[in-house]
Amino acid sequence: MRGRRPRLGARGPTVADVARLAGVSPMTVSRVINTETSVLPATRDKVRTAIATLGYVPNLAARSLAGGQQCRIALLHANPSAAYLSEFLMGSLAQASLIDAQLIVEQCDPLEPYQALVGRLSGHRVDAVLLPPPLCDDPALLAALEAAGLPVAQIATGRPAAFAHALTIDDEEAAHRMTTHLIGRGHRRIGFITGAANQTVSAARRAGYDRALADAGLPHDPRLVAQGDFTYRSGLLAATALLACVPRPTAIFASNDDMAAAAVAVAHRGHLDVPADLSVCGFDDSAMSRTIWPEITTVHQPIADMARQATALLAGTVRERSAAREASVRHVRVAFTIRHRASDGPPPLD
Amino acid sequence: MRGRRPRLGARGPTVADVARLAGVSPMTVSRVINTETSVLPATRDKVRTAIATLGYVPNLAARSLAGGQQCRIALLHANPSAAYLSEFLMGSLAQASLIDAQLIVEQCDPLEPYQALVGRLSGHRVDAVLLPPPLCDDPALLAALEAAGLPVAQIATGRPAAFAHALTIDDEEAAHRMTTHLIGRGHRRIGFITGAANQTVSAARRAGYDRALADAGLPHDPRLVAQGDFTYRSGLLAATALLACVPRPTAIFASNDDMAAAAVAVAHRGHLDVPADLSVCGFDDSAMSRTIWPEITTVHQPIADMARQATALLAGTVRERSAAREASVRHVRVAFTIRHRASDGPPPLD
DNA sequence: CTGAAAGCGCTTACAG
DNA sequence: CTGAAAGCGCTTACAG
Incomplete structure (x- = not known):
């Protein structure tokens, strides 16, 4: 049972190889790999040198088998x-x-x-x-x-x-900031296309739009809010309705980029230039916002x-040990940014 | 060293558990899992029953460690x-x-x-x-x-x-079939937007278009071929050039969907209806082809x-054993299909 | 057709 | 701070 043939396939160096070269035990190598603190700096450096020399890479399968992870x-x-x-x-x-x-x-x-x-x-x-x-x-x-x-x-x-x-x-805050940006550009009649009713972010984005208008003391014209559902098709319908308002809005803020792209298409169809005659902004920074022309100013989510x-x-x-699980639930808010591109500008002089 | 604490974490059943329940060796269980032939049907069934009873699922980490795979x-x-x-x-x-x-x-x-x-x-x-x-x-x-x-x-x-x-x-064949489809619809002046010059499929798609025209005995008008590079932007330029031709093409076949979508936008901007005034077809069946309106007829690649x-x-x-590697290289051709949607129709009457 | 032994490469749980 | 032993769950290479 001794002179058994080695298994097939040249495998890379193992912890044992590294340990031998560094003059330590495999256990110590394992500690260094897992960046435990209780290893003397001198020992750690010897091991790291050996790892670099051998080009050692840990075997994930073995690691998860042994670690039960x-x-x-x-x-x-x-x-x-x-x-x-x-x-x-x-x-x-x-x-x-x-x-x-x-x-x-x-x-x-x-x-x-x-x-x-x-x-x-x-x-x-x-x-x-x-x-x-x-x-x-x-x-x-x-x-x-x-x-x-x-x-x-x-x-x-x-x-x-x-x-x-x-x-x-913070979807509400992001929509607020985008709307405020348009107001800062000089827009007073800003159309809004809502998202799908069954997604909770839709209401948040709408709330941000409403609050920005209120903050700026702008009147709230219900005809300037059109229902969408995040699809391009719904954006086409909503933008058509918005652009039929008299007087026409000078900007449209859509709750996502697909609907913003649709608004651009409707504008072009009506021979309106974007952004000279109509500013359009979106949300999500999806591929669509960079694909079409002009590229759309939008909210970037990471x-x-x-x-x-x-x-x-x-x-x-x-x-984790199962006991503490419930205590560790985390609600994390990450930062958004506004990507300024080519689809927005000041309102037309008229 | 005997009364050692068991490792943490309740793990699922193992081959050993299955083997015990089925009254066979772990080796036999392994054979059944790996669907080897040399197991008696009766034995196999016993093992399978045990697997089902226990809800056994192989541990991938252990498997790849042991198998060296x-x-x-x-x-x-x-x-x-x-x-x-x-x-x-x-x-x-x-x-x-x-x-x-x-x-x-x-x-x-x-x-x-x-x-x-x-x-x-x-x-x-x-x-x-x-x-x-x-x-x-x-x-x-x-x-x-x-x-x-x-x-x-x-x-x-x-x-x-x-x-x-x-x-x-077969990109050439796919482009040939799409072009032939348009010809079958009655189109005689079909514009083509090429792909990027540094991608080999571009030439193949162009060749398919050319061959279909030749097969139908249609004249080859070089003004009906516009250079693109697969971007929406290039599609805008190319479609604008094509629609400026006199007489205007009644159809545009773009080498991908982004450029086809751009052609639709240019048509709408010029107040041409798609497909009543202009048919547009794309290639790839990407998300863009289903996002915009009308949805684009395109070539579906799986x-x-x-x-x-x-x-x-x-x-x-x-x-594989490394020796035979070179011999086993495979060049596989998979089937494409044409997705008929709403962007193509017969040419306008006049 | 089936099984007993050894080993894959690593980490856990101790012990010193 | 470091190490010797055992084991994770499976498969390979034999042997019968």
């Missing part, structure tokens, strides 16, 4: 915007790889009962769930997840659940970063 | 289209999780020298590389990857390298499926 996070999505999903994925994927968590991406079928979905997640040994919009606002899904005892992170919700982590920007933080929070919760 | 695949991307990336990711992620490969997503900085990039990949223990457009067409990158001995899969290239796997649709297949091919190559 398995962590599978499901990303449940039903967002029609591929751009949003892709940016979200980049953030959560990077973080997952960093902390050695496994990310499971699951497209949510709206027809599947939530009980079945949650059952499937447990079957896949999912430890936690990432919930980007619009699922983050689904009460039935949240209830099912809470009942299953799964840690959850809601991203971009206007109404964080008590049991879940939440990562949001989607990738929010995904990254949400993933880190979930992994922390999973690896 | 580590496989890290890098997805190198520089594609400006988030929609493309996101769909690509869905496919490769699903396959990677299925075959227990690790996917590393790496944004390519065009300023970084390729030698450094390839060096970094080796440092991360990357075993293979997925190359979607436009990187799939970069000769310097391909050369560096080949020199490093890394298996590569090119996706959607018009010119597959001899050493690499390639997954493509991007997720191509990514899935490419990932599977690479994993196969990595796990």
Whole structure:
């Protein structure tokens, strides 16, 4: 049983190799890798030199087997915007790889009962769930997840659940700032296109618009608010209605970029120049805002970063002792910025 | 050393548990899981029952540690289209999780020298590389990857390298079929917007357009071909030029959807109805084609499926004995379909 | 067709 | 601050 053939495949150096070269035990190498403090600087440096010399890279499989640190996070999505999903994925994927968590991406079928979905997640040994919009606002899904005892992170919700982590920007404040920016440019008649009624951020954005108008002492004309649902098509209808008002608004602030792009299209169709005859602003800083021409001034949400933080929070919760879990729920507000581009300017002189 | 405390964390059932319940050895359980043939049906069923009873799910970490089947695949991307990336990711992620490969997503900085990039990949223990457009067409990158001995899969290239796997649709044929479709509708003056000159699919799509015209015996008017580079902006310029021709084309076929969307915008700006006054077709079936209104008739590429297949091919190559690698390179052509939507119709009567 | 032994590369839980 | 031992859950390479 001794002269057994070595297993196939040249593998890289291991902790044992590093330990030998550095003249320490594998345990000490492990400590250095995991940046524990209780290692003498001299020892640490020897180990680091050996790691660099050998080009050692830890074996993730072995690490998670030994550490018992398995962590599978499901990303449940039903967002029609591929751009949003892709940016979200980049953030959560990077973080997952960093902390050695496994990310499971699951497209949510709206027809599947939530009980079945949650059952499937447990079957896949999912430890936690990432919930980007619009699922983050689904009460039935949240209830099912809470009942299953799964840690959850809601991203971009206007109404964080008590049991879940939440990562949001201040949508109300962002809309307020964008509207105030337009007012500062000289606009007095600013049209607003709302988001979908079933997403909590829609109301927040609308509230920011209302407050900015009030702060500036501008009259509130209900004809200047048109209902949208975040789709381009709804933006077309809403912008058409807004531009039919007399007198015409000199600016339109849409609750997302797809609808802002639609407003630009309607303006062009009516031979209005953007921004000379009409300023248009959007929300989200999605691909659409940079694709069309002119490029749209919009509110930038750090989607990738929010995904990254949400993933880190979930992994922390999973690896925590279960007792303290409820106490550690975090509602984090991240900073937004306004991206000034080419679609806004002063109102026409008329 | 005996009464040692068990490790923390309730773990699920293991092969040992299944083996005990089924009255077989762990080895046999492993065989059943890996669907080896040399297990008696009766034994297999006992094991399967035990698996179902216990709700056993294999531990991936242990499996890859023991099996030595580590496989890290890098997805190198520089594609400006988030929609493309996101769909690509869905496919490769699903396959990677299925075959227990690790996917590393790496944004390519065009300023970084390729030698450094390839060096970094080796440092991360990357075993293979997925190359979607436009990187799939970069000769310097391909050369560096080949020199490093890394298996590569090119996706959607018009010119597959001899050493690499390639997954493509027949772009020439797809463009031919779309053009022929327009001709079948009655169009005789069909404008064409080309793709970027440095991507190999651009020439293929152009060739398909040319061939369809020739097949139908239509004259080849060089003014009906406008140079684009796949951006919306270039589509705006190209469509403006095409619509200035006298007589005006009754249809425009753009080499991607962003440019087709731009053509729709230019038409609307000129008060032309789409499709009553002008038919517009695109290529790729990207999010843009379904976002704008009217929705665009386009060529559907199964991007997720191509990514899935490419990932599977690479994993196969990595796990192969190195000797046979070169012999196993595969150039696969997958089927495309035409998605008929609302942007095309017969030419106007006059 | 089935099984006993060894080992994958790392970390936990102790002990000193 | 450092190390020797055991074990994570599975598969490989044999042997029967």
